[in-house]
Amino acid sequence: MVEELAFEQQDVGRSCRILKCSRSGYYQWLKRPISVRKTENIILWEKIKKLWEDSRKTYGLPRIMDQLKKQGVRCGKNRVRKIMKAHGVEGVGKKKYKVQTTDSNHDLPIADRVFKTKEAAAQVTKVNQFWGGDITYIPTEEGWLYLSVFLDLFTRKVVGHA
Numbered sequence: 026m027v028e029e030l031a032f033e034q035q036d037v038g039r040s041c042r043i044l045k046c047s048r049s050g051y052y053q054w055l056k057r058p059i060s061v062r063k064t065e066n067i068i069l070w071e072k073i074k075k076l077w078e079d080s081r082k083t084y085g086l087p088r089i090m091d092q093l094k095k096q097g098v099r100c101g102k103n104r105v106r107k108i109m110k111a112h113g114v115e116g117v118g119k120k121k122y123k124v125q126t127t128d129s130n131h132d133l134p135i136a137d138r139v140f141k142t143k144e145a146a147a148q149v150t151k152v153n154q155f156w157g158g159d160i161t162y163i164p165t166e167e168g169w170l171y172l173s174v175f176l177d178l179f180t181r182k183v184v185g186h187a
Contacts, residue, residue, distance in 0.1 A: 069100060070108050077114050085116020124162045124169070149179045156184055 155178045163170040175184045
């Protein structure tokens with residue numbers, strides 16, 4: 026704080042009195058060399074910054090820690106976290122894969138809803154009068170499998186599947 030006030034050309038003695046610290050202590054602090062820990066943090070920050078920029082600014086703490094270990098740098102996770110937070114570095118999370126089933130943004134005609142009518146002729150009254158179908162996506166190690174099923178809407182039994 027005294028350093029900031031001195032930079033703004035405020036009287037150092039007055040600033041020290043207000044902040045209740047000695048003038049000699051302030052000048053001694055100015056001459057003090059950078060600590061070993063702070064020097065190590067500066068070097069570590071340079072390595073973190075390089076890894077982060079090489080990953081197109083996508084790596085977060087876990088991946089940066091893995092890369093630092095591969096380089097033989099020994100440091101704790103919390104230390105790296107604090108350095109990253111102080112410099113505003115964070116990873117980009119993966120988005121969950123979502124299957125896109127249909128494209129609803131089109132100008133094509135849309136079929137009438139069969140079961141929203143109140144007419145007796147449109148109601149399901151016998152077997153094989155109306156079939157309904159649906160499709161689902163099943164993730165496997167080989168990729169996505171697609172299961173389609175057709176049901177008889179009167180008996181609710183499976184008529185066919187693929």
